[in-house]
Amino acid sequence: MSNSKTKAITELDYKTLKKILDNSYDEIYVTNAEGIVIYVNNAAERHYGVKAADIIGKSSQEISEKKLWGPRVSPIAIKRKRSFTLEQKTCTGKTLLTTATPIWDEEGNLELVVENSRDITETEGIKYELEKSMQLLKKYKMEVEELRKKELNSPDFICQSKKMCDLLELAQRIAAVDSTVLLLGESGTGKGVIAKYIHKNSSRNKGPFIPINCASIPSELMESELFGYSKGAFTGANEKGKMGLIELASEGTLFLDEIGELPMKMQAKLLQVLQDNEYFKVGGREVQKVNCRIIAATNRNLKEMVENGQFREDLYYRLNIFEIEIPPLRERPEEIIPLVQFFLDKFNNKYKVSHQISQNCLNILIDYPWPGNVRELENTIERLVVVSPETIIEERHLPKHFREEASKNHSVIMFPRQMPLDEAINEVEKNLIEKAYRELGSSYEVAKALKTSQSKASRLIRKYCINKDKGKEKSGS
Numbered sequence: 001m002s003n004s005k006t007k008a009i010t011e012l013d014y015k016t017l018k019k020i021l022d023n024s025y026d027e028i029y030v031t032n033a034e035g036i037v038i039y040v041n042n043a044a045e046r047h048y049g050v051k052a053a054d055i056i057g058k059s060s061q062e063i064s065e066k067k068l069w070g071p072r073v074s075p076i077a078i079k080r081k082r083s084f085t086l087e088q089k090t091c092t093g094k095t096l097l098t099t100a101t102p103i104w105d106e107e108g109n110l111e112l113v114v115e116n117s118r119d120i121t122e123t124e125g126i127k128y129e130l131e132k133s134m135q136l137l138k139k140y141k142m143e144v145e146e147l148r149k150k151e152l153n154s155p156d157f158i159c160q161s162k163k164m165c166d167l168l169e170l171a172q173r174i175a176a177v178d179s180t181v182l183l184l185g186e187s188g189t190g191k192g193v194i195a196k197y198i199h200k201n202s203s204r205n206k207g208p209f210i211p212i213n214c215a216s217i218p219s220e221l222m223e224s225e226l227f228g229y230s231k232g233a234f235t236g237a238n239e240k241g242k243m244g245l246i247e248l249a250s251e252g253t254l255f256l257d258e259i260g261e262l263p264m265k266m267q268a269k270l271l272q273v274l275q276d277n278e279y280f281k282v283g284g285r286e287v288q289k290v291n292c293r294i295i296a297a298t299n300r301n302l303k304e305m306v307e308n309g310q311f312r313e314d315l316y317y318r319l320n321i322f323e324i325e326i327p328p329l330r331e332r333p334e335e336i337i338p339l340v341q342f343f344l345d346k347f348n349n350k351y352k353v354s355h356q357i358s359q360n361c362l363n364i365l366i367d368y369p370w371p372g373n374v375r376e377l378e379n380t381i382e383r384l385v386v387v388s389p390e391t392i393i394e395e396r397h398l399p400k401h402f403r404e405e406a407s408k409n410h411s412v413i414m415f416p417r418q419m420p421l422d423e424a425i426n427e428v429e430k431n432l433i434e435k436a437y438r439e440l441g442s443s444y445e446v447a448k449a450l451k452t453s454q455s456k457a458s459r460l461i462r463k464y465c466i467n468k469d470k471g472k473e474k475s476g477s
Contacts, residue, residue: 037060070089081102081104083099097117101113161334184297185326188376206251209252223269227288230283252292264310271318273290340377355388368405433457434464437465
């Protein structure tokens with residue numbers, strides 16, 4: 001390159017240099033040693049609402065009196081003999097980040113002060129919104145933590161029977177390992193509570209507990225709900241993609257309730273997850289690692305479903321590393337009274353009342369078979385607390401089917417007249433046999449319940465029940 005061209009590039013005339021500086025986005029503000037403004041570019045017009053020409057030639061003191069901006073940076077930079085940066089507010093509401101740099105001559109005397117100011121008003125707004133969002137995020141995180149604690153701090157199983165005490169002891173041992181668990185039992189027995197109990201006593205108790213009811217999600221949506229999807233995976237999908245429940249349960253527990261309702265296609269995909277501990281999001285190509293424990297539950301007979309081709313055998317054995325079967329409430333009647341009291345206290349507090357249950361009403365609740373198990377008991381107590389107008393909940397406040405069940409279970413034999421003792425004994429015998437046979441259905445069970453021989457039970461059943469239940473007696477019963 002020739003010397004003339006180099007000179008042309010490196011030496012700019014005043015006009016060209018001014019054009020460059022005036023078109024700078026940042027403000028450039030220069031004062032001499034006496035504090036007189038010798039140059040300011042056009043950016044000042046945006047920052048202060050005045051013409052640049054109205055500032056040049058004025059002293060810093062004179063301009064400061066107009067209160068175009070906050071405290072000046074220059075005096076601090078001059079005093080410290082180095083560059084100094086300060087945030088300033090202007091009369092037009094702008095926020096400037098200003099850096100003042102003093103320039104000294106060869107003898108150490110102040111020659112110039114050059115200030116560079118950048119408009120960060122929009123950045124400040126973004127910063128404010130970010131801080132606001134961070135505060136909201138912190139608040140939501142705390143709320144989620146509180147809700148999680150509230151969810152998991154529900155009382156453990158009320159344990160009065162040997163069956164439940166043994167079951168909880170087993171659950172506590174299983175909680176210590178990270179294997180899958182299959183919970184079995186009738187609807188309403190408390191499979192979800194046991195799942196929470198295992199999670200709470202596991203090493204993952206600081207992580208989330210994410211329940212999903214496999215029966216409540218349509219089969220065509222199950223895959224995206226469980227695994228999530230990548231952006232643009234399908235028409236109508238969220239453009240940012242979606243996190244799946246497996247990912248949401250990371251470092252915690254995923255509870256798959258009603259696992260027997262899972263479609264066969266999803267059974268195969270879930271099996272792969274359990275085998276490989278990895279999966280793909282819908283429409284995704286990046287392998288996702290599984291970092292959650294899986295607990296499954298069902299009220300269906302999975303073995304029968306396997307035999308009928310309705311449930312994958314390999315998935316059944318993958319889920320069934322540990323199996324816990326929760327007994328129905330009718331098999332642990334000693335827990336009815338404590339549960340009644342627990343739910344009574346719970347709903348008294350919730351509805352700000354102070355109901356009590358009469359002994360007669362409690363006796364009916366104890367003898368009721370509870371086909372809906374603990375869930376039915378909880379719903380019944382809530383209903384009684386809400387609808388009973390009096391403090392003491394009596395038998396008459398119970399739903400009709402409770403009273404009908406009680407009349408079947410506690411048939412009172414009325415003798416309208418005096419009768420011979422043998423006739424009265426026959427009447428009692430008849431009532432006992434009819435009731436036992438109606439409930440138990442076989443002479444073997446009737447004999448066992450009434451503590452008599454099977455031959456005698458068969459004879460009495462034929463005597464008293466043959467007209468009502470002809471042909472009902474089973475062979476070998």
